[in-house]
Amino acid sequence: MVRWEPGTPERLQRAALELFATRGYEQTTATEIARSVGLTERTFFRHFTDKREVLFHGQHVLREAFLTGVESAPADASPIDVVACALRSASAFFTDERRPHSRTRQSVIDRNPALQERESHKLGSLAAAIAGSLRARGVDELSATLAAKTGMTVFGTAFTLWIGEGEERSLADIADEVLRKLLELVGRTSPAGS
Amino acid sequence: MVRWEPGTPERLQRAALELFATRGYEQTTATEIARSVGLTERTFFRHFTDKREVLFHGQHVLREAFLTGVESAPADASPIDVVACALRSASAFFTDERRPHSRTRQSVIDRNPALQERESHKLGSLAAAIAGSLRARGVDELSATLAAKTGMTVFGTAFTLWIGEGEERSLADIADEVLRKLLELVGRTSPAGS
DNA sequence: AGGTTGATGTCAGTGACAGACATCAGCCGT
Protein backbone atom coordinates (compact mmCIF):
# COMPACT_ATOMS: atom_id res chain seq x y z
CA MET A 1 0.00 0.00 0.00
CA VAL A 2 1.26 3.42 -0.91
CA ARG A 3 1.51 6.01 1.74
CA TRP A 4 0.41 8.89 -0.45
CA GLU A 5 -1.63 8.99 -3.60
CA PRO A 6 0.68 9.83 -6.50
CA GLY A 7 0.27 12.88 -8.71
CA THR A 8 -0.44 15.28 -5.91
CA PRO A 9 0.23 18.45 -7.96
CA GLU A 10 -2.09 17.26 -10.72
CA ARG A 11 -4.90 16.47 -8.30
CA LEU A 12 -4.49 19.89 -6.75
CA GLN A 13 -4.57 21.54 -10.15
CA ARG A 14 -7.74 19.74 -11.18
CA ALA A 15 -9.44 20.54 -7.90
CA ALA A 16 -8.35 24.16 -8.09
CA LEU A 17 -9.61 24.67 -11.62
CA GLU A 18 -12.93 23.12 -10.69
CA LEU A 19 -13.33 25.32 -7.63
CA PHE A 20 -12.17 28.46 -9.43
CA ALA A 21 -14.61 27.81 -12.24
CA THR A 22 -17.58 27.36 -9.92
CA ARG A 23 -16.98 29.62 -6.91
CA GLY A 24 -14.54 32.00 -8.53
CA TYR A 25 -10.85 32.53 -7.92
CA GLU A 26 -10.99 35.03 -5.09
CA GLN A 27 -13.76 33.17 -3.33
CA THR A 28 -11.66 30.01 -3.18
CA THR A 29 -9.00 29.75 -0.50
CA ALA A 30 -5.87 27.67 -0.79
CA THR A 31 -7.03 25.73 2.25
CA GLU A 32 -10.25 24.75 0.49
CA ILE A 33 -8.38 23.47 -2.54
CA ALA A 34 -6.06 21.41 -0.41
CA ARG A 35 -8.80 20.04 1.82
CA SER A 36 -10.87 19.07 -1.22
CA VAL A 37 -8.21 16.51 -2.09
CA GLY A 38 -7.47 15.55 1.49
CA LEU A 39 -4.37 17.66 2.00
CA THR A 40 -3.44 20.70 4.04
CA GLU A 41 -2.78 24.27 3.02
CA ARG A 42 0.90 23.82 3.87
CA THR A 43 1.23 21.01 1.38
CA PHE A 44 -0.46 23.11 -1.29
CA PHE A 45 2.22 25.75 -0.90
CA ARG A 46 4.94 23.16 -1.03
CA HIS A 47 3.85 22.26 -4.54
CA PHE A 48 2.99 25.74 -5.77
CA THR A 49 4.90 28.84 -4.79
CA ASP A 50 1.74 30.80 -5.28
CA LYS A 51 -2.01 30.40 -5.20
CA ARG A 52 -2.04 31.55 -8.84
CA GLU A 53 0.68 29.19 -9.85
CA VAL A 54 -1.67 26.24 -9.53
CA LEU A 55 -3.17 27.43 -12.82
CA PHE A 56 0.14 28.02 -14.56
CA HIS A 57 2.23 25.04 -13.65
CA GLY A 58 3.45 23.02 -16.58
CA GLN A 59 4.54 26.00 -18.62
CA HIS A 60 7.99 24.50 -18.91
CA VAL A 61 6.57 21.94 -21.33
CA LEU A 62 5.37 24.74 -23.56
CA ARG A 63 8.72 26.43 -23.23
CA GLU A 64 10.51 23.30 -24.34
CA ALA A 65 8.14 23.01 -27.29
CA PHE A 66 9.00 26.53 -28.35
CA LEU A 67 12.72 26.01 -27.89
CA THR A 68 12.89 22.73 -29.78
CA GLY A 69 10.94 24.50 -32.49
CA VAL A 70 13.59 27.16 -32.62
CA GLU A 71 16.35 24.60 -32.76
CA SER A 72 14.63 22.59 -35.44
CA ALA A 73 14.64 25.56 -37.82
CA PRO A 74 17.13 25.48 -40.70
CA ALA A 75 20.35 27.31 -39.98
CA ASP A 76 19.81 29.89 -42.70
CA ALA A 77 16.26 30.79 -41.71
CA SER A 78 15.51 34.43 -40.94
CA PRO A 79 14.57 35.22 -37.31
CA ILE A 80 10.91 35.48 -38.22
CA ASP A 81 11.01 32.14 -40.01
CA VAL A 82 12.61 30.60 -36.95
CA VAL A 83 9.83 32.01 -34.84
CA ALA A 84 7.31 30.57 -37.27
CA CYS A 85 8.88 27.16 -36.68
CA ALA A 86 8.69 27.65 -32.95
CA LEU A 87 5.03 28.56 -33.25
CA ARG A 88 4.25 25.42 -35.20
CA SER A 89 6.14 23.32 -32.71
CA ALA A 90 4.38 24.85 -29.73
CA SER A 91 0.97 24.69 -31.35
CA ALA A 92 1.26 20.93 -31.58
CA PHE A 93 1.02 20.90 -27.81
CA PHE A 94 -2.55 22.15 -27.91
CA THR A 95 -4.44 19.24 -29.31
CA ASP A 96 -8.14 19.33 -29.92
CA GLU A 97 -9.02 17.36 -26.78
CA ARG A 98 -7.25 20.04 -24.80
CA ARG A 99 -9.54 22.77 -26.02
CA PRO A 100 -12.37 22.41 -23.48
CA HIS A 101 -9.91 22.44 -20.62
CA SER A 102 -8.13 25.46 -22.07
CA ARG A 103 -11.45 27.21 -22.44
CA THR A 104 -12.55 26.87 -18.84
CA ARG A 105 -9.08 27.71 -17.65
CA GLN A 106 -9.02 30.85 -19.76
CA SER A 107 -12.47 31.90 -18.61
CA VAL A 108 -11.19 31.79 -15.05
CA ILE A 109 -8.17 33.87 -15.99
CA ASP A 110 -10.26 36.36 -17.93
CA ARG A 111 -12.33 37.04 -14.85
CA ASN A 112 -9.37 37.88 -12.62
CA PRO A 113 -6.76 40.63 -13.10
CA ALA A 114 -4.27 38.97 -10.79
CA LEU A 115 -4.30 35.91 -13.01
CA GLN A 116 -4.01 38.01 -16.13
CA GLU A 117 -0.88 39.54 -14.68
CA ARG A 118 0.65 36.16 -14.19
CA GLU A 119 -0.31 35.18 -17.72
CA SER A 120 1.26 38.27 -19.30
CA HIS A 121 4.38 37.66 -17.33
CA LYS A 122 4.61 34.03 -18.42
CA LEU A 123 4.29 35.08 -22.04
CA GLY A 124 7.00 37.63 -21.43
CA SER A 125 9.30 35.02 -19.93
CA LEU A 126 8.62 32.79 -22.89
CA ALA A 127 9.63 35.61 -25.20
CA ALA A 128 12.82 36.11 -23.23
CA ALA A 129 13.64 32.41 -23.49
CA ILE A 130 13.07 32.38 -27.22
CA ALA A 131 15.13 35.52 -27.63
CA GLY A 132 17.93 33.79 -25.77
CA SER A 133 17.69 30.82 -28.06
CA LEU A 134 17.78 33.08 -31.09
CA ARG A 135 20.84 34.82 -29.75
CA ALA A 136 22.48 31.43 -29.40
CA ARG A 137 21.91 31.03 -33.13
CA GLY A 138 23.87 34.20 -33.73
CA VAL A 139 20.99 36.64 -34.09
CA ASP A 140 21.78 40.07 -32.69
CA GLU A 141 20.16 41.14 -29.43
CA LEU A 142 17.68 43.61 -30.83
CA SER A 143 16.47 41.37 -33.64
CA ALA A 144 16.19 38.43 -31.29
CA THR A 145 14.09 40.39 -28.82
CA LEU A 146 11.82 41.81 -31.47
CA ALA A 147 11.32 38.52 -33.26
CA ALA A 148 10.60 36.69 -30.01
CA LYS A 149 8.15 39.29 -28.75
CA THR A 150 6.45 39.37 -32.11
CA GLY A 151 6.16 35.61 -31.93
CA MET A 152 4.45 35.87 -28.56
CA THR A 153 2.09 38.47 -29.98
CA VAL A 154 1.11 36.02 -32.67
CA PHE A 155 0.87 33.14 -30.24
CA GLY A 156 -1.27 35.05 -27.76
CA THR A 157 -3.59 36.34 -30.44
CA ALA A 158 -3.91 32.97 -32.11
CA PHE A 159 -4.56 31.29 -28.80
CA THR A 160 -7.40 33.68 -28.05
CA LEU A 161 -8.95 32.86 -31.39
CA TRP A 162 -8.42 29.12 -30.89
CA ILE A 163 -10.25 29.33 -27.56
CA GLY A 164 -13.15 31.21 -29.10
CA GLU A 165 -16.44 29.33 -29.25
CA GLY A 166 -17.33 27.90 -32.61
CA GLU A 167 -13.68 27.87 -33.62
CA GLU A 168 -12.60 24.51 -34.98
CA ARG A 169 -9.31 25.07 -36.77
CA SER A 170 -6.13 23.86 -35.16
CA LEU A 171 -3.98 26.30 -33.26
CA ALA A 172 -1.18 25.75 -35.75
CA ASP A 173 -3.42 26.81 -38.63
CA ILE A 174 -4.68 29.85 -36.80
CA ALA A 175 -1.18 30.88 -35.76
CA ASP A 176 -0.08 30.57 -39.33
CA GLU A 177 -2.85 32.81 -40.51
CA VAL A 178 -2.29 35.35 -37.77
CA LEU A 179 1.39 35.49 -38.61
CA ARG A 180 0.58 35.97 -42.26
CA LYS A 181 -1.77 38.78 -41.32
CA LEU A 182 0.90 40.43 -39.24
CA LEU A 183 3.43 40.21 -42.05
CA GLU A 184 0.93 41.76 -44.41
CA LEU A 185 0.06 44.47 -41.89
CA VAL A 186 3.67 45.41 -41.37
CA GLY A 187 4.92 44.66 -44.83
CA ARG A 188 2.74 47.18 -46.57
CA THR A 189 4.11 50.02 -44.53
CA SER A 190 6.61 52.50 -45.84
CA PRO A 191 9.92 52.70 -43.94
CA ALA A 192 8.48 55.69 -42.03
CA GLY A 193 11.00 58.50 -41.93
CA SER A 194 11.00 60.67 -38.79
CA MET B 1 -3.61 76.25 8.29
CA VAL B 2 -4.34 73.15 6.26
CA ARG B 3 -5.38 70.02 8.00
CA TRP B 4 -3.46 67.66 5.73
CA GLU B 5 -0.45 68.18 3.56
CA PRO B 6 -1.53 68.16 -0.07
CA GLY B 7 -0.29 65.65 -2.63
CA THR B 8 -0.51 62.64 -0.38
CA PRO B 9 -0.26 60.05 -3.19
CA GLU B 10 2.81 61.74 -4.61
CA ARG B 11 4.53 61.84 -1.26
CA LEU B 12 3.77 58.18 -0.74
CA GLN B 13 5.12 57.34 -4.18
CA ARG B 14 8.36 59.19 -3.59
CA ALA B 15 8.84 57.62 -0.19
CA ALA B 16 8.04 54.16 -1.55
CA LEU B 17 10.49 54.40 -4.43
CA GLU B 18 13.18 55.60 -2.05
CA LEU B 19 12.58 52.76 0.38
CA PHE B 20 12.26 50.14 -2.37
CA ALA B 21 15.49 51.30 -3.93
CA THR B 22 17.44 51.12 -0.67
CA ARG B 23 15.91 48.28 1.36
CA GLY B 24 14.32 46.39 -1.49
CA TYR B 25 10.66 45.91 -2.37
CA GLU B 26 9.89 42.84 -0.28
CA GLN B 27 11.79 44.14 2.70
CA THR B 28 9.67 47.26 2.79
CA THR B 29 6.22 47.04 4.36
CA ALA B 30 3.31 49.24 3.44
CA THR B 31 3.22 50.39 7.04
CA GLU B 32 6.80 51.61 6.80
CA ILE B 33 6.09 53.59 3.68
CA ALA B 34 3.07 55.22 5.24
CA ARG B 35 4.77 55.96 8.54
CA SER B 36 7.74 57.48 6.72
CA VAL B 37 5.46 60.30 5.58
CA GLY B 38 3.45 60.44 8.78
CA LEU B 39 0.47 58.39 7.67
CA THR B 40 -0.99 55.01 8.51
CA GLU B 41 -1.09 51.77 6.56
CA ARG B 42 -4.84 52.14 6.09
CA THR B 43 -4.38 55.47 4.37
CA PHE B 44 -1.77 53.98 2.09
CA PHE B 45 -4.29 51.42 0.89
CA ARG B 46 -6.91 54.08 0.37
CA HIS B 47 -4.69 55.71 -2.23
CA PHE B 48 -3.31 52.56 -3.81
CA THR B 49 -5.31 49.39 -4.27
CA ASP B 50 -2.10 47.45 -4.04
CA LYS B 51 1.36 47.70 -2.55
CA ARG B 52 2.72 47.37 -6.10
CA GLU B 53 0.43 50.03 -7.46
CA VAL B 54 2.41 52.73 -5.68
CA LEU B 55 5.01 52.24 -8.41
CA PHE B 56 2.57 52.18 -11.30
CA HIS B 57 0.17 54.98 -10.56
CA GLY B 58 -0.02 57.63 -13.22
CA GLN B 59 -0.18 55.22 -16.12
CA HIS B 60 -3.37 56.87 -17.28
CA VAL B 61 -1.29 59.85 -18.40
CA LEU B 62 0.75 57.57 -20.61
CA ARG B 63 -2.44 55.98 -21.89
CA GLU B 64 -3.85 59.34 -22.84
CA ALA B 65 -0.61 60.19 -24.61
CA PHE B 66 -0.89 57.03 -26.67
CA LEU B 67 -4.54 57.58 -27.44
CA THR B 68 -4.17 61.20 -28.50
CA GLY B 69 -1.31 60.01 -30.67
CA VAL B 70 -3.64 57.53 -32.32
CA GLU B 71 -6.28 60.17 -32.84
CA SER B 72 -3.81 62.66 -34.24
CA ALA B 73 -2.86 60.28 -37.05
CA PRO B 74 -4.15 61.11 -40.53
CA ALA B 75 -7.35 59.27 -41.44
CA ASP B 76 -5.77 57.34 -44.28
CA ALA B 77 -2.76 56.11 -42.32
CA SER B 78 -2.18 52.37 -42.13
CA PRO B 79 -2.56 50.74 -38.69
CA ILE B 80 1.20 50.56 -38.26
CA ASP B 81 1.60 54.20 -39.19
CA VAL B 82 -1.04 55.09 -36.67
CA VAL B 83 0.86 53.14 -34.06
CA ALA B 84 4.02 54.98 -35.05
CA CYS B 85 2.20 58.24 -34.34
CA ALA B 86 1.08 56.93 -30.99
CA LEU B 87 4.65 55.96 -30.16
CA ARG B 88 5.93 59.42 -30.98
CA SER B 89 3.20 61.00 -28.92
CA ALA B 90 3.86 58.77 -25.91
CA SER B 91 7.60 59.14 -26.16
CA ALA B 92 7.25 62.86 -25.62
CA PHE B 93 6.14 62.07 -22.11
CA PHE B 94 9.56 60.71 -21.21
CA THR B 95 11.69 63.80 -21.19
CA ASP B 96 15.37 63.69 -20.42
CA GLU B 97 14.96 64.90 -16.84
CA ARG B 98 12.75 61.93 -16.25
CA ARG B 99 15.43 59.45 -17.14
CA PRO B 100 17.16 59.14 -13.74
CA HIS B 101 13.85 58.57 -12.04
CA SER B 102 12.83 56.01 -14.63
CA ARG B 103 16.14 54.26 -14.18
CA THR B 104 15.89 53.76 -10.44
CA ARG B 105 12.25 52.80 -10.78
CA GLN B 106 13.08 50.22 -13.39
CA SER B 107 15.94 48.81 -11.35
CA VAL B 108 13.47 48.17 -8.56
CA ILE B 109 11.08 46.47 -10.93
CA ASP B 110 13.82 44.40 -12.51
CA ARG B 111 14.69 42.98 -9.13
CA ASN B 112 11.17 41.78 -8.34
CA PRO B 113 9.03 39.31 -10.30
CA ALA B 114 5.81 40.51 -8.72
CA LEU B 115 6.50 43.98 -10.04
CA GLN B 116 7.42 42.62 -13.46
CA GLU B 117 4.05 40.94 -13.61
CA ARG B 118 2.30 44.18 -12.95
CA GLU B 119 4.40 45.88 -15.60
CA SER B 120 3.66 43.29 -18.28
CA HIS B 121 0.01 43.56 -17.46
CA LYS B 122 0.03 47.34 -17.73
CA LEU B 123 1.66 47.11 -21.14
CA GLY B 124 -0.99 44.60 -22.12
CA SER B 125 -3.77 46.91 -20.99
CA LEU B 126 -2.19 49.70 -22.96
CA ALA B 127 -2.20 47.50 -26.04
CA ALA B 128 -5.86 46.71 -25.47
CA ALA B 129 -6.68 50.41 -25.18
CA ILE B 130 -4.83 51.23 -28.37
CA ALA B 131 -6.49 48.35 -30.17
CA GLY B 132 -9.85 49.74 -29.09
CA SER B 133 -8.93 53.13 -30.43
CA LEU B 134 -7.84 51.61 -33.71
CA ARG B 135 -11.11 49.72 -33.97
CA ALA B 136 -12.91 53.02 -33.48
CA ARG B 137 -11.07 54.22 -36.59
CA GLY B 138 -12.53 51.35 -38.53
CA VAL B 139 -9.64 48.93 -38.36
CA ASP B 140 -10.72 45.30 -38.13
CA GLU B 141 -10.32 43.49 -34.83
CA LEU B 142 -7.40 41.29 -35.76
CA SER B 143 -5.36 44.03 -37.40
CA ALA B 144 -6.08 46.37 -34.51
CA THR B 145 -4.91 43.82 -31.96
CA LEU B 146 -1.78 42.94 -33.87
CA ALA B 147 -0.82 46.52 -34.60
CA ALA B 148 -1.38 47.56 -30.99
CA LYS B 149 0.58 44.64 -29.55
CA THR B 150 3.37 45.25 -32.01
CA GLY B 151 3.40 48.86 -30.90
CA MET B 152 3.84 47.77 -27.31
CA THR B 153 6.64 45.47 -28.34
CA VAL B 154 8.41 48.41 -29.88
CA PHE B 155 7.66 50.67 -26.95
CA GLY B 156 8.85 48.17 -24.36
CA THR B 157 12.01 47.41 -26.25
CA ALA B 158 12.76 51.05 -26.92
CA PHE B 159 12.13 51.94 -23.30
CA THR B 160 14.61 49.32 -22.13
CA LEU B 161 17.21 50.80 -24.44
CA TRP B 162 16.39 54.35 -23.34
CA ILE B 163 16.92 53.35 -19.71
CA GLY B 164 20.24 51.72 -20.48
CA GLU B 165 23.29 53.44 -19.05
CA GLY B 166 25.25 55.55 -21.47
CA GLU B 167 22.20 55.95 -23.69
CA GLU B 168 21.55 59.57 -24.59
CA ARG B 169 19.16 59.55 -27.50
CA SER B 170 15.54 60.52 -26.90
CA LEU B 171 12.97 57.79 -26.47
CA ALA B 172 11.22 58.99 -29.61
CA ASP B 173 14.38 58.51 -31.66
CA ILE B 174 15.03 55.09 -30.22
CA ALA B 175 11.44 54.00 -30.75
CA ASP B 176 11.67 55.14 -34.33
CA GLU B 177 14.76 53.11 -34.89
CA VAL B 178 13.37 50.04 -33.16
CA LEU B 179 10.24 50.24 -35.26
CA ARG B 180 12.33 50.55 -38.38
CA LYS B 181 14.30 47.52 -37.33
CA LEU B 182 11.13 45.55 -36.75
CA LEU B 183 9.77 46.50 -40.15
CA GLU B 184 12.99 45.41 -41.74
CA LEU B 185 13.00 42.18 -39.76
CA VAL B 186 9.48 41.30 -40.80
CA GLY B 187 9.57 42.83 -44.23
CA ARG B 188 12.30 40.62 -45.60
CA THR B 189 10.41 37.45 -44.81
CA SER B 190 8.63 35.43 -47.41
CA PRO B 191 4.85 34.96 -46.91
CA ALA B 192 5.65 31.58 -45.30
CA GLY B 193 3.43 28.88 -46.73
CA SER B 194 2.42 26.10 -44.34
C1' DA C 1 16.29 -4.57 13.16
C1' DG C 2 17.43 -0.06 12.79
C1' DG C 3 18.66 4.15 10.47
C1' DT C 4 17.35 7.11 6.51
C1' DT C 5 14.34 9.43 3.40
C1' DG C 6 10.74 12.27 1.65
C1' DA C 7 6.11 13.81 1.52
C1' DT C 8 3.13 15.33 4.71
C1' DG C 9 0.99 17.48 9.12
C1' DT C 10 1.09 20.93 12.92
C1' DC C 11 1.92 25.32 14.89
C1' DA C 12 3.00 29.91 15.11
C1' DG C 13 4.00 34.14 12.93
C1' DT C 14 4.15 38.08 9.41
C1' DG C 15 2.28 41.06 6.18
C1' DA C 16 -1.17 42.42 2.54
C1' DC C 17 -5.39 43.94 2.30
C1' DA C 18 -10.71 45.31 3.57
C1' DG C 19 -14.89 46.62 6.30
C1' DA C 20 -16.91 49.35 9.95
C1' DC C 21 -16.76 53.11 12.64
C1' DA C 22 -14.74 57.29 14.94
C1' DT C 23 -12.47 61.83 14.41
C1' DC C 24 -12.07 66.46 13.34
C1' DA C 25 -10.40 70.93 10.56
C1' DG C 26 -12.49 73.61 7.19
C1' DC C 27 -16.27 75.08 4.53
C1' DC C 28 -21.02 76.58 3.93
C1' DG C 29 -25.49 78.21 4.79
C1' DT C 30 -28.25 80.74 8.03
Added chain:
DNA sequence: ACGGCTGATGTCTGTCACTGACATCAACCT
Protein backbone atom coordinates in the same frame (compact mmCIF):
# COMPACT_ATOMS: atom_id res chain seq x y z
C1' DA D 1 -21.18 83.56 15.10
C1' DC D 2 -23.01 79.01 15.23
C1' DG D 3 -24.02 74.31 13.86
C1' DG D 4 -24.14 70.83 10.49
C1' DC D 5 -21.81 68.61 6.54
C1' DT D 6 -17.74 66.83 4.15
C1' DG D 7 -13.81 64.25 3.20
C1' DA D 8 -9.32 62.63 4.35
C1' DT D 9 -7.52 60.29 7.97
C1' DG D 10 -7.00 57.13 12.18
C1' DT D 11 -8.35 52.92 14.87
C1' DC D 12 -9.75 48.36 15.37
C1' DT D 13 -10.53 43.92 13.81
C1' DG D 14 -10.56 40.19 10.78
C1' DT D 15 -9.27 37.14 6.73
C1' DC D 16 -6.13 35.00 3.93
C1' DA D 17 -1.70 34.31 1.41
C1' DC D 18 2.47 32.62 2.49
C1' DT D 19 6.74 30.89 5.49
C1' DG D 20 9.96 28.77 8.88
C1' DA D 21 10.65 25.23 12.34
C1' DC D 22 9.70 20.99 13.91
C1' DA D 23 7.18 16.48 14.27
C1' DT D 24 5.51 12.19 11.93
C1' DC D 25 5.76 7.89 9.80
C1' DA D 26 5.38 4.36 5.78
C1' DA D 27 8.59 2.69 2.59
C1' DC D 28 13.17 1.67 1.52
C1' DC D 29 17.94 0.51 2.20
C1' DT D 30 21.68 -1.84 4.55
